[in-house]
Amino acid sequence: MTAAADIAIDVEGLTKSFDGRKVVRNLSMRVKRGEIYGFLGPNGSGKTTTIRMLCGLLTPDEGSGTCLGYDIRAQADEIKRHVGYMTQRFSLYQDLSVRENLEFVARLYGLARPAAAARAVIDRLRLEDRQAQLAGELSGGWKQRLALGACTLPNPQLLLLDEPTAGVDPKARREFWNEIHALAAHGLTVLVSTHYMDEAERCHEIAYIAYGVLLAHGTVDEVIAASRLVTYTVSARDGELSALAEELGRRAGVDMVAPFGTSLHVCARDEAALEAAIAPYRTQPQLAWTRSEPSLEDVFIDLMGRAQDRLQ
Amino acid sequence: MTTLSATPVPRASGAFWRRTWAMLIKEFIQLKRDRVSFAMIVMIPLVQLLLFGYAINTNPRHLPTAVLLQEQSDLGRSILKAIQNTAYFDVTHIVHDETEFDRLLASSAVLFAIEIPANFERAVRRGDRPALLVAVDATDPVAAGSAMAALGTLVQSALLHDRAVPDGPGAPFEIRTHARYNPAANTSLNIVPGLVGTILTMTMLIFTALSVTREIERGTMESLLAMPITPVEIMLGKIVPYIIVGFVQASLIIGLGIGLFGVPLLGSLLLLALLSTLFITTNLSVGYTFSTIAQNQLQAMQMSMMFFLPNILLSGFMFPFAGMPAWAQWIGELLPLTHYLRIVRGIMLKGAALADLRYDALALAGLMLVAMLIAISRFRRTLD
Numbered sequence: 001m002t003a004a005a006d007i008a009i010d011v012e013g014l015t016k017s018f019d020g021r022k023v024v025r026n027l028s029m030r031v032k033r034g035e036i037y038g039f040l041g042p043n044g045s046g047k048t049t050t051i052r053m054l055c056g057l058l059t060p061d062e063g064s065g066t067c068l069g070y071d072i073r074a075q076a077d078e079i080k081r082h083v084g085y086m087t088q089r090f091s092l093y094q095d096l097s098v099r100e101n102l103e104f105v106a107r108l109y110g111l112a113r114p115a116a117a118a119r120a121v122i123d124r125l126r127l128e129d130r131q132a133q134l135a136g137e138l139s140g141g142w143k144q145r146l147a148l149g150a151c152t153l154p155n156p157q158l159l160l161l162d163e164p165t166a167g168v169d170p171k172a173r174r175e176f177w178n179e180i181h182a183l184a185a186h187g188l189t190v191l192v193s194t195h196y197m198d199e200a201e202r203c204h205e206i207a208y209i210a211y212g213v214l215l216a217h218g219t220v221d222e223v224i225a226a227s228r229l230v231t232y233t234v235s236a237r238d239g240e241l242s243a244l245a246e247e248l249g250r251r252a253g254v255d256m257v258a259p260f261g262t263s264l265h266v267c268a269r270d271e272a273a274l275e276a277a278i279a280p281y282r283t284q285p286q287l288a289w290t291r292s293e294p295s296l297e298d299v300f301i302d303l304m305g306r307a308q309d310r311l312q
Numbered sequence: 313m314t315t316l317s318a319t320p321v322p323r324a325s326g327a328f329w330r331r332t333w334a335m336l337i338k339e340f341i342q343l344k345r346d347r348v349s350f351a352m353i354v355m356i357p358l359v360q361l362l363l364f365g366y367a368i369n370t371n372p373r374h375l376p377t378a379v380l381l382q383e384q385s386d387l388g389r390s391i392l393k394a395i396q397n398t399a400y401f402d403v404t405h406i407v408h409d410e411t412e413f414d415r416l417l418a419s420s421a422v423l424f425a426i427e428i429p430a431n432f433e434r435a436v437r438r439g440d441r442p443a444l445l446v447a448v449d450a451t452d453p454v455a456a457g458s459a460m461a462a463l464g465t466l467v468q469s470a471l472l473h474d475r476a477v478p479d480g481p482g483a484p485f486e487i488r489t490h491a492r493y494n495p496a497a498n499t500s501l502n503i504v505p506g507l508v509g510t511i512l513t514m515t516m517l518i519f520t521a522l523s524v525t526r527e528i529e530r531g532t533m534e535s536l537l538a539m540p541i542t543p544v545e546i547m548l549g550k551i552v553p554y555i556i557v558g559f560v561q562a563s564l565i566i567g568l569g570i571g572l573f574g575v576p577l578l579g580s581l582l583l584l585a586l587l588s589t590l591f592i593t594t595n596l597s598v599g600y601t602f603s604t605i606a607q608n609q610l611q612a613m614q615m616s617m618m619f620f621l622p623n624i625l626l627s628g629f630m631f632p633f634a635g636m637p638a639w640a641q642w643i644g645e646l647l648p649l650t651h652y653l654r655i656v657r658g659i660m661l662k663g664a665a666l667a668d669l670r671y672d673a674l675a676l677a678g679l680m681l682v683a684m685l686i687a688i689s690r691f692r693r694t695l696d
Contacts, residue, residue, distance in 0.1 A: 056538075056694070057534065057694055057695050058695055058696055059694055059696055076693075077540060080538060080539060080540045081540045083538075085535070087535055090531070091531045091533075091534050091535035092532065092535060109539070150535075
């Protein structure tokens with residue numbers, strides 16, 4: 001019972017195929033209660049499929065596990081009662097107003113005073129001015145805020161947010177994350193999928209998934225450390241980096257070269273090989289070399305490249 | 313200038329056809345993808361041509377007929393035989409009392425009821441020219457018309473079988489027909505109640521046929537499925553509002569039918585309201601079932617049309633039900649409109665009571681339950 005008490009999601013070996021194509025392979029993960037868990041990965045990596053399996057919208061082909069202590073295969077009804085799911089595509093009623101949508105959700109969950117519950121969400125998310133507007137007429141940021149309001153309205157213990165900030169402007173994104181942190185501070189567990197790296201930094205823990213495989217998980221620092229990626233940052237005095245990037249990328253021992261503003265990140269797993277590869281360039285006077293930490297993006301692109309070699 | 317001349321600048325008419333062609337190609341590709349619609353393009357005309365081509369007959373024969381025999385006589389048997397020989401009448405019931413005779417007509421079990429009165433043979437032999445009573449259900453003038461005309465030859469052919477009847481000037485007995493329920497053979501009395509059913513079928517089907525496919529196409533189904541609501545709750549929640557809509561619609565048509573077309577309401581208004589509600593719910597359930605089977609709104613519409621056509625053509629609305637071959641009548645029995653036509657015509661034109669209509673009411677309830685069960689079992693609770 002102790003495990004169920006502080007673990008919100010505990011699944012093992014989840015596998016799902018569509019038309020013979022494996023979308024999620026042997027995925028296991030654990031999410032602690034009260035945590036914001038970032039679920040990262042490129043498009044089509046299996047994030048949405050995994051989330052749908054967690055809330056009972058898809059049945060895994062293989063694997064098992066629990067969500068809030070309920071079996072994901074047998075107790076989907078219980079899970080639905082305690083989990084708020086925000087879909088990737090806006091899925092509230094476009095032809096209902098903000099308030100009508102919220103009241104609909106409140107009634108569906110059997111709340112005693114649906115009008116008051118809707119009112120509370122409208123106040124909390126500052127939707128007063130738009131409560132009578134049809135949901136379909138809202139802009140992207142407001143739609144997303146309404147969707148968050150709808151899935152938090154029945155006081156769930158776990159939120160599953162599927163790319164909630166895709167296509168939303170930076171200010172709305174920041175407010176959204178502040179809201180998520182406020183919710184987590186009250187004990188709510190949040191699993192949020194995204195492909196924005198900066199959002200990963202806002203999570204307590206992250207998991208990286210590509211080609212349906214969970215490639216890394218832990219805190220951001222742990223994931224970066226576990227990658228054992230050696231990185232140098234190089235900048236040119238004349239700012240001319242594109243020819244250098246191409247040249248470095250072709251050298252044996254360099255796994256990845258990525259431009260970062262006015263500098264390049266040069267990464268490799270084998271430190272000695274990298275040192276050897278860049279040695280001729282280090283003496284060039286117009287280049288400034290510094291040993292640096294790999295960014296999360298470096299790590300992910302590296303993980304993805306390796307997974308690609310392995311799986312395809 | 314070289315870059316400009318490199319991009320083709322077609323003349324206006326060329327561009328027009330090119331763009332039209334692009335649209336046309338795209339439409340064909342989409343049509344090809346939608347397998348069900350593609351199949352329906354072929355199936356709908358084929359099935360319906362065969363179905364209706366063989367089933368519909370505006371000169372109906374073998375109409376169900378009851379005979380009330382008040383005496384056992386050779387002449388009676390000859391007349392019975394002659395009735396059968398016309399091929400217009402099928403004697404399906406031999407009855408022995410008047411109430412049974414009336415009940416069969418009122419419940420639409422028979423279209424004709426022929427009474428051979430007591431002492432009929434003796435009266436004929438005495439040359440009294442007694443009357444053979446023929447009661448006709450004239451609610452549908454078309455159905456009864458040809459058979460009524462054929463009755464004229466009945467006397468002649470009956471006598472061929474019985475030489476014991478004395479020759480004399482004129483026929484030895486007369487046939488007295490009594491057109492019940494619609495003596496003036498006013499077709500609108502039959503059509504207007506039928507229209508109540510037809511209009512309700514069409515509107516109710518469409519209301520619910522789109523309801524689930526619309527949720528899927530708009531993406532709202534994903535949220536709905538992630539919330540704690542069961543398929544039965546979704547179905548009832550989607551059907552009930554339209555029962556009220558249908559009820560308003562039915563009241564409007566029936567009210568206008570009475571006010572504008574002078575259709576009588578001989579039976580109970582309450583019974584009509586109750587059974588109309590049942591009929592409305594049945595059609596809503598059928599529409600909802602289509603909605604759970606169809607993959608998109610277009611398919612749902614096509615399914616509704618495919619269901620609607622036989623409802624019009626094989627239910628007895630446009631063509632006499634009794635005139636269709638047995639297989640077509642069996643199909644007709646599976647259609648809600650067939651039963652509702654008997655109900656609405658029965659109550660309005662014949663003053664039929666629930667006892668007369670119990671079979672049709674049960675059939676409607678049965679069809680409704682079957683549709684709902686299919687819908688519930690078809691409804692997918694996951695996105696698998």
